Amino acid sequence: MDEVKIIEIKKSIFADNQQDADALRKELKAKGVYLLNLMSAPGSGKTTTLIRTLNLLKDKLHIAVMEADIDSDVDAVKIQEATGIPSIQLHTGGMCHLDAEMTRQGLDNVDLEGIDLVILENVGNLVCPAEFDTGSCRNAMILSVPEGDDKPLKYPLMFSVCDLVVINKTDVMPYFDFDLEKCREYIRMRNPMAKVIPISAKTGEGVEAFAEWLLAEVKNWKNQ
Amino acid sequence: MDEVKIIEIKKSIFADNQQDADALRKELKAKGVYLLNLMSAPGSGKTTTLIRTLNLLKDKLHIAVMEADIDSDVDAVKIQEATGIPSIQLHTGGMCHLDAEMTRQGLDNVDLEGIDLVILENVGNLVCPAEFDTGSCRNAMILSVPEGDDKPLKYPLMFSVCDLVVINKTDVMPYFDFDLEKCREYIRMRNPMAKVIPISAKTGEGVEAFAEWLLAEVKNWKNQ
Numbered sequence: 001m002d003e004v005k006i007i008e009i010k011k012s013i014f015a016d017n018q019q020d021a022d023a024l025r026k027e028l029k030a031k032g033v034y035l036l037n038l039m040s041a042p043g044s045g046k047t048t049t050l051i052r053t054l055n056l057l058k059d060k061l062h063i064a065v066m067e068a069d070i071d072s073d074v075d076a077v078k079i080q081e082a083t084g085i086p087s088i089q090l091h092t093g094g095m096c097h098l099d100a101e102m103t104r105q106g107l108d109n110v111d112l113e114g115i116d117l118v119i120l121e122n123v124g125n126l127v128c129p130a131e132f133d134t135g136s137c138r139n140a141m142i143l144s145v146p147e148g149d150d151k152p153l154k155y156p157l158m159f160s161v162c163d164l165v166v167i168n169k170t171d172v173m174p175y176f177d178f179d180l181e182k183c184r185e186y187i188r189m190r191n192p193m194a195k196v197i198p199i200s201a202k203t204g205e206g207v208e209a210f211a212e213w214l215l216a217e218v219k220n221w222k223n224q
Numbered sequence: 225m226d227e228v229k230i231i232e233i234k235k236s237i238f239a240d241n242q243q244d245a246d247a248l249r250k251e252l253k254a255k256g257v258y259l260l261n262l263m264s265a266p267g268s269g270k271t272t273t274l275i276r277t278l279n280l281l282k283d284k285l286h287i288a289v290m291e292a293d294i295d296s297d298v299d300a301v302k303i304q305e306a307t308g309i310p311s312i313q314l315h316t317g318g319m320c321h322l323d324a325e326m327t328r329q330g331l332d333n334v335d336l337e338g339i340d341l342v343i344l345e346n347v348g349n350l351v352c353p354a355e356f357d358t359g360s361c362r363n364a365m366i367l368s369v370p371e372g373d374d375k376p377l378k379y380p381l382m383f384s385v386c387d388l389v390v391i392n393k394t395d396v397m398p399y400f401d402f403d404l405e406k407c408r409e410y411i412r413m414r415n416p417m418a419k420v421i422p423i424s425a426k427t428g429e430g431v432e433a434f435a436e437w438l439l440a441e442v443k444n445w446k447n448q
Contacts, residue, residue, distance in 0.1 A: 041266040042350050042379065043371025070351065072377045094381065096320065096351035124378065126266050127294065127320035127349050146370035146393065147267025153296045154348065155266065157318065169370065172399050 004076040005088045007109050009068075012101035017132055021100035024107075024135030034221040035103075035118045036214065037136035039158065041151075042124035044144040045168045047075045049201040049210070050119060051082045056211040058085060061116040061218060066090055066106040068098055068123050075121065086110070097128035100135040117218050126151070130158040137221055140164040145178045152186035159190035164197065166210055171200040228300040229312045231333050233292075236325035241356055245324035248331075248359030258442040259327075259342045261360035263382065265375075266348035268368040269392045271299045273425040273434070274343060275306045280435040282309060285340040285442060290314055290330045292322055292347050299345065310334070321352035324359040341442050350375070354382040361445055364388040369402045376410035383414035388421065390434055395424040 012020075028035050040046050047067075054063060065087040067075040076089035090106045092098065098106075103120060110118060120136060122129045141162045143151055146169060152159040159165065165187050167180070184196055197213065199206030236244075252259050264270050271291075278287060289311040291299040300313035314330045316322065322330075327344060334342060344360060346353045365386045367375055370393060376383040383389065389411050391404070408420055421437065423430030 041348070042375055043265060043368075069378055071380050072374075074374060074377060094351075094355070096349075123351065124265070125320075125349055125351050127318075127347065128352065131318070144267075144370065146368065146396070150296075150298060151266055153298060154293055156295050172370070172396065175396050175399060 004073055004080055005109060006073055006091060007088055007106060008091045008093060009095070009098070009102045009105050011095070012099050017099045017101070021133035021135040024100050024104055025137065028135070028137065029221070031112055032222050033112055033115055033118055034218040035120060035136040037120050037122055037134045037139045038142070039122045039129045039139065039162070040124060040142040041126045041147055044142045044147065045201045046121050046124070046142055047078055049142060049166065049168055049199065049207070050079060050121065052201050052204055052207045053211050053214065054079070054083045054085050056208060057215060058083060060215060062114050063117045063119070064110045064115050065119050065121065066110065067121045068092055070094055070123065092123055096123055096125050097132050098122055098134050099132040103134040117214065126155040126158045130161050138163045138217060140166065142166045142168050145169040145173055145176050149178050149180070149183035149186065152183070152190050156190055159187055159194070162191065162194055164195045164213060167196060167198040168201055170198045170205065171203050228297055228304055229333060230297055230315060231312060231330060232315045232317060233319070233322070233326045233329050235319070236323050241323045245357035245359040248324050248328055249361065252359070252361065253445070255336055256446050257336055257339055257342060258445040259344060259360040260438065261344050261346055261358045261363045262366070263346045263353045263363065263386070264348060264366040265350045265371055268366040268371065269425045270345050270348070270366055271302055273366060273390065273392055273423065273431070274303060274345065276425050276428055276431045277435050277438065278303070278307045278309050280432060281439060282307060284439060286338050287341045287343070288334045288339050289343050289345065290334065291345045292316055294318055294347065316347055320347055320349050321356050322346055322358050323356040327358040327360070341438065350379040350382045354385050362387045362441060364390065366390045366392050369393040369397055369400050373402045373404070373407035373410065376407070376414050380414055383411055383418070386415065386418055388419045388437060391420060391422040392425055394422045394429065395427050
């Protein structure tokens, strides 16, 4: 197994992130590459979810992964070892989010030739990443059961910018006071169009629905 | 029960937050008020932990609570209803952290006459709040078992600025792959002086140790 590449991300110099994000999306479109920006709080199970999902998709799509973290390379190593999918680690050097230019710095280190799908695992944070368009085709987030069903009330922007909310750790639902219907209702309040997929990355339940959503998304992006 | 006051926090105009934080600490010292800055990721159980802890302390200390959130007033209402302790809600208007001036805006709305302890529940975020001294006497954080034992590796600054790490949700330890000794070791790597207290805010186990730590802290602060 190849060693994981670690990229030290530098602060952006672009004044207009929105313009830069739109430009990046156009470039990705021209290359036929679909970029998913995956966000969540720390410890929601992003990496475990990705491992399960990518193992379902890796025979159907050519995939690359960028793992953003303030420090450490544990996630990129885990993903590459468990799926064989090329993964790089982006070190944000204390920065709490990624914007389009920072995402581009990561993509510059990925061999995009023939790649259909790049997944960007954003910094674990429900606040700042929601404020910056990374240039991705879609935003998705993972909310885990132990965090509580009231999170859409407390982190409104995150839920309103996400096209998909994956609710993870449903296997521990019996041990937590988490009302799935109430949570769906709170998510609808923030974003009536958001799709909600409950999964357990531990048992694998529901992960197929997430994989199917991603597969359909990538196909639509290429055929649009 | 009185209604909970909601304060809309404005952006700070002070250039030097460190200087402002030191000044605030001096003012608090002169008034005999101990301020605890309590941080964590979203959904770690800060509010439930506070309710348990404050109910153990409310006959021994005069306490006030400031709940910071981007939106909603659910936490301040919950705390005031469950403990009878006066609580105000600070709305950060999308901002991901509090600094000293923002903390002061909150304190200006608390009647500090006779108060021994003010608890500031910071925005749920393991990144940005660690970068700003709020003027508190101590920083404490809650890490919950479902978030994983590797969090000190991923959020180094947060763990290095905290004098106390409360590890919450120990009651669900059997359902998660969380190694308490490994976690203690990672915390020590970031901050050899940090005290670690495992608790379950749900069952109450260990909460007394957190209450005793706080009581001793407040007494030391007054007698220094």
